[in-house]
Amino acid sequence: MRRTRNLRVLMVAVIAAVLALAAPAARAQTKITFALDWVPYGKHAMYYVALDKGYWKEEGLDVTINRGYGSGETVKRVAAGTEMYGFADIGNLIVGRSKGMKGRTIGMIHDKALHSIYTVEGYGITKLKDLEGKKLGAPVGHASRVIFPAFAAVNGIDARKVEWVDMAPEAQTPSLLARRIDAAPYFQTEYPTVKAQADKTGKKLRGWLYTDYGLDIYSNGLLTTDDRIKSKPDEVRRFVRGAYRGVEWTWNNVEAANEIFLKYHPVMSKELTIQHGKMVLDHLLSEASLKNGVGWMEKGKMERTNEVLTKYQPISPPVPTEEVYTNAFLPKLMLKPRR
Structure with missing residues (x-):
């Protein structure tokens, strides 16, 4: 009798362990597509870090990174639902919104435009x-x-x-x-x-x-649609959090991050990949991001970005600045400037 009881206890423990191991995998089945602005190269290493380190997996997201064909095309693909998330320039997003494409920036990366x-x-x-x-x-x-x-x-x-x-x-x-x-x-x-x-x-x-x-405006950031923000805010938050964990790790491990990128794109030049990666990190921080966290978008600078584009593009009808971006999903990621 005691042996049977012990066997049952052991079986329960084994089942519990299996279920515990299976839980993260089950959660990771939400498939996500993420379109870059361009052919992948060193500046995109941070996203491959998020993928390789399992940061998105830990958020319950199975992310596929797709190449881009220019920011304008990425904005179109996200707005059309062909892609769920994107990485694209704010100028193309504003132009797209004026044409009815309801994309919104959910985190800045190129705080200093490239x-x-x-x-x-x-x-x-x-x-x-x-x-x-x-x-x-x-x-x-x-x-x-x-x-x-x-x-x-x-x-x-x-x-x-x-x-x-x-x-x-x-x-x-x-x-x-x-x-x-x-x-x-x-x-x-x-x-x-x-x-x-x-x-x-x-x-x-x-x-x-x-x-x-003379043109100090915002540039590339993460984006998705208004509909997704409204219908799946928790998913958006988890996607952004996973992405910025990749940013943080890359900031602290530049060369190792680029080695990770090269695992996915082995034909790329190692030397150039590292140069690309370092250069994009140099454009990541500003006074606003040092104060509020990486990715934070300042209202005044975003208004200036919108005004400049609206005036000189021209954009018609004008797009209200508050429709262009949101800081609501950003983690409080504080990075120290490099010496």
Whole structure:
């Protein structure tokens, strides 16, 4: 009798242990799609950290990361329900909302915008005004192209005198180096890759970072739809929390984070991946995020971002700033500036 009782106790304990182990796995069955703004490269390492370290799994989310085709396309895909979450530029999101796409930024990543424009020395562009009369190439939805009219306005460039050539992302740099175009907009994190290709041809780049030339606005962040925020707020909170755990780990383990990224994308250059990763982290912190936590969006700066885009894009009808973003789902992630 005692042996039977002991066997029953043991069986109950085993079943309890199995159920305990199964619980996290069962919770992890909520499938989530997450679209990047571009082809994955080093600046996206933080999301692969969240995936690889199981941060989203611990939140009950089985996340699939998909490549992007420009921020404009990511905004469209999220708004259409093709993707559940995205990583895209705020300018494209505002343009999308004016056209009825109900996306909303739920956490900032590029607090200091990464928009830039590059040319090659010898192409006749030594100052920004020289862009007039030149050909610039980029996808229609490229974030740096979308806000170029604002950048042009604050720097005395007549945007009407700039000719745009529509092209796929992978065609930009070959077209620039072959002088099929005179200049191209990029994210600053792409610079190491573009420079490496230019070096092979013996050409030198010349560039301008928008934020250094009068355009201090927000850039890329995490986004989802108003409907998802309303119907699944807990899921949104868990997605954001998992993503920013990836940000935190990457901040504290830069090279290891990029090693994780390379596990998923082994054909990428290790050296360039680390450069990309460090560069995006340099644009993560601001006074607002140091005070309120990483990802926090300041009302005044968001209003300025919206006003600049509305004025120079132009955007019609105007989009109320409060519809563009929310800080409601952000964890209180405090990071110390690097020395």
